[in-house]
Amino acid sequence: MIKKITRILLLLLPIVAFSQDYSAQWQGHFSYYDIKDVSQGNGKIYAAAENAIFSYDTETNEIETITTVNGLSGETIVAIHYSDVYELLIVGYENGLMEIVFDDSEEDVLTIVEIFEKPTIPPTDKYINHFNEHDGLVYISTEYGISVYDLERLEFGDTYYIGDQGTQINVNQTVVYNDFIYAACLGGSGIKRAPLNSNNLVNFEEWERVASGYFLVIGKNNDNLYTAKANKTFYQFEDDNTLTELVSYADEPIDLRSINNYLIVTTKNDVYVYDGDFIQIAQVSTGNILDTEFTSATIDTEYLYIGTTGLGLIKTPLLNPVTFDEILPNGPLFNYAFSIKASANNLWVTYGDYDLSFNPYPYKQYGYSHLKNEEWRNIPFDSVLGARDLNTISVNPFAENHVFISSFQDGLLEVEDDISVVLHDQTNSGLESLVIPGNPSVVSVRQGGSNFDRNGVLWTTTGRVERPLKSYDPSTGQWQSYDFSTLIQDGLNDEWGHEDLVVDSNGTKWFGGYNYGLIGYNENNSSVKLRALYTEEQNMPSPIITALALDDRNQIWCGTDKGLRVLYNTTSFFTEASVSASQIIILEDGVAEELLFQQFITDIEVDGSNNKWVSTLDSGLFYFSSDGQETIYHFTTENSALPTNNVLDLSIDSANGTVYIGTEKGIVSFKAGGSSATESLDAAYVYPNPVRPTFNITEDKVKIKDISDNVNIKITDIEGNLVAEAETRTNTRYKGYNLEIDGGTAFWNGKNLANNVVASGVYLIMLSDLDTLETKVLKIMVVR
Structure with a gap:
């Protein structure tokens, strides 16, 4: 109630x-x-x-x-x-x-x-330290003082600034004891108390200092009041405001609470449990078994539960804490997802970053995470052969369990079934370390963007070397290197690294740089093999390429730190005398504007409908039509599950259309529902089938999966009356059609040409590939 x-x-x-x-x-x-x-x-x-x-x-x-x-x-x-x-x-x-x-x-x-938006409190002082509930009120300890929240009415009450002359001071914890509210204060402000029944607690003069010093925690148990100072000493607070020393700890107490007449004291390396007479009944310590630090602890009738760094929540018997169970949901190693890569029902995540100017310091020793069939496998650093700063992931198109992970310091990590098999570096492969004149002892093999071509050859880029583009054929073990000195004269100093790499249908390798923008290379060209697009005269807003995508029309979409560009004519890139990129102009309230003007683009992904997902550093995630003229979605923290508007990377599982979104505060996925088109109609199917009354057909829609790239779909009743029709090029998704096509998936909302939901019965779905003339007929039963 x-x-x-x-x-x-x-x-x-x-x-x-x-x-x-x-x-x-x-x-x-x-x-x-x-x-x-x-x-x-x-x-x-x-x-x-x-x-x-x-x-x-x-x-x-x-x-x-x-x-x-x-x-x-x-x-x-x-x-x-x-x-x-x-x-x-x-x-x-x-x-x-x-x-x-x-x-x-x-x-x-x-x-x-209320606190977050309070203008009189500096943003750096709004940190919430502790909640203390008493008689329907919650006393909120903060870095500015104490705020009161009414749980009955769900509204804020007063705020107490209890420092001298009413100044803001850091209150770490409060407790109600003997009709007084006590506050343990940091910064040498001591312990302060005020009568709980006072009608004027907003007056700082109501708050008397009853102990001096730097106090960390305060709490009560069995009618006794306890506190701890920054000197690591734990005290009982007597009625005459004197402190009786009880015990000294090796570390500062960071958490104190009373539950079921037990007093629990937590330090970073120990948890102590005392009974009502302050007799220790349990102690749990970190060590060889528990390689962690403690943050907090609580108990139930039988078990002690401890919050840790690195192990999640651990559970151990209260009276015999020698065995430990780790309790935590399935999830990746860290929230900060620098690079992600999806394939069919798989997702890989790496955490070793470099900054905008390709500076890898300080090195990250983090391992990687792999989501397979909705189960996370976390591979620690000690299992990746010492590879630091892991970043781009490339999946072998002919062997899903075979991946290569770039290290921006130690080369290229080859992985099979989540087991690291070899670290390719300057000693055992065609990869090269940068060379610093006069300092030959420095070794740094900086692998960045990589990708497979249609023949299963891996192309990968190395930072700060004369031959930055490498190819590796896993089937033969052969490496090749490609010299870029005609464009980048000083490999060490003129270009610092390379972002993203895609291979188009002509075999051209496209990748980005910091100083040379969009770089295209095709070793099979007879004349010009290498060219770059990076100047203002070429209509590039910045030479810093932060994202690249190749769409279904062989067009290159370029993200920079200052906006978006598209190279429409890739076939003449090497032959035209003058080449330039194009911005996308849209009408916003009747005014022509550049799409994503001056936005920092972090990634671009193309889905099965040739639509574009574009992530930004501070404006969230966009989903555009294939030409960029229509914004289908714009996701931010305000209207989606994004934990932040700073999106770092994207990847799409083309098997089911799930879009994975990597941010600095965790990964979320969005079930877009589309998928990549197939080469034929052999595997096409429809689900759910039958459509039962419990299925919301108009909202959840019937899906026709694994259709080909250019298809006509007719849905008829058993007597041959047309119910719905769609074609790939016309009835695209998000246009409001009853039957829509999104890449390799079609969506039917169950309505007929009169816009009414169809009656119960058997319906025929007739598929016709408009290019190959292949046909297929599916049946679906609708029960209403």
């Missing part, structure tokens, strides 16, 4: 809003290895990772996640608290944002921006 009442009251509050649930088409792929805080209630243990939360049911062992797909903001979480009385989870962020997740089937997430 409480929740129903408070949701009605929300209509009166302008500073809160319910977030949307995007679970229909979105899926989150977040890392849960680093736990920021834990809480418990309703038979569950809640654990907050960087920007996602999971719950663990202590009875059923079931794990459920709460992410941006369910409405979380995607910002960095620093504190959580579960309220048993109101059956809700409070989430606090480092930027002052708060969210409330209601514990019911509706999965509502209430966003609270």
Whole structure:
């Protein structure tokens, strides 16, 4: 009843809003290895990772996640608290944002921006340290003081600035004890307290300092008050405001809580559990078995649950903590996804980055992650043969389990079935290290963009060498190198690295650079083999290429740090006297504008319909029609499950049309639904079949899969009456047709030519390839 009442009251509050649930088409792929805080209630243990939360049911062992797909903001979480009385989870962020997740089937997430938007508090001081619930109020400890939130009314109360003369000071934790509210303050502000029943707690004079020093935590258990200083000493706070030293720890206490009459003290290397008389009954320490640091801990009747860095949530018996279970949802190693690559029901992720100017320092030693059939396999650094700064992933088109991963320091890692088989470098392959005159001891094999051609030959680029383009044939083991000195005279200093690489239908290799823009190379040309597009006279907004894509018309789409360009005529690139790129001009409210003018483009991907997905560094994700004239989607954190508008990389699973979106705060995927066209109609099928009454045909639509590139589709009833018709070039998706075609998939909303949902019966789907004249007939039963 409480929740129903408070949701009605929300209509009166302008500073809160319910977030949307995007679970229909979105899926989150977040890392849960680093736990920021834990809480418990309703038979569950809640654990907050960087920007996602999971719950663990202590009875059923079931794990459920709460992410941006369910409405979380995607910002960095620093504190959580579960309220048993109101059956809700409070989430606090480092930027002052708060969210409330209601514990019911509706999965509502209430966003609270009171602190986040408060102009009188500096942005750097809005960090939420702790939640303390008492009599329906939550006392929020922050870096500026204490704010009060009413859980009954779901609204903010007063804010207490309790420093001298009412200044803002950092409050780390509060507790209510003997009708006083106590605050442990950092920065030497000591412990302050004020009468709980005072009507004037906003007056700093109500708050008296009862202890001096730098206090980290404060809490009560069995009618005793406890606290700890930055000197690593733990005290009992006596009624006469004196401190009685109880124990000194090897590390500073970072978390203190009382549960079931047990006092739990957490340091980065130890968790201590005391009973009501402060007798230690358990201690868990890091070490050889637990290679981690602790962040927080809680208990239930039998087990101790500890938040860690790198191991997720660990569970151990309270009275005999010698065995440990790791509890965490399936997910990748890290949230920061520098490069991603999808193939049929697979996704690879790497984390070793370099900056815009191809500087790899400091080196990243992170391994990689592989999602296969919805299960994550995380390969640690000690299993990648020492390859640092792993970036671009290329999948062998003839062997899906065979991949090559570029290292921007150590060469090219070859992997089979997630086992590293060889690290190709300057000692065992055709790859080269950069050479610094006068310092021959420096070895750095900087592999960047790579891709396979249609013959299964891998093309890869090396930074800061005279021969930056290499080819490798896995079937023969043969390497070849290609000299670019006619364009780049000083390989070490004139070009620093190469971004993306695509191979077109003519065998031309296209890749980007930092100083030389779009570079095209075709070793089979009789005259000009190498050319670049990078100057203002060639209509390039910047020589820095950040993304490349080859579309179905053999056109090159170029992303730069200052906008988008397209090279339409690739066949004459090497023969025309003057070559230039083109911007896309669109009409915005009747005014001609350049598409994505001055936007930092991070990636471009082409789907089965030749439409373009374009990601940006700060404006989210765009989905454009094949020519860029129509914006089908523009996803941001405001209208999607994106955890941030800084999108780093994209990849499309062409088998099912799923778009994977890599960001600095995690990976999400969007079920676009289309797929790549097939060469014939042999494998075409329709689903669901039969269409049952429980299936929402108008919204979820019938899918006709594995159709060819240029096809006519007619749907008729059993008597031959035309129900719907579409052709690939005409009835494209997102145009509002009843029957739409998106690459290798067609979508039918169940409506006939009169725009009415069809009756129950058997319907024929007649497919005709307009190029090969191949035909196929499918049957589908509709039950209403």
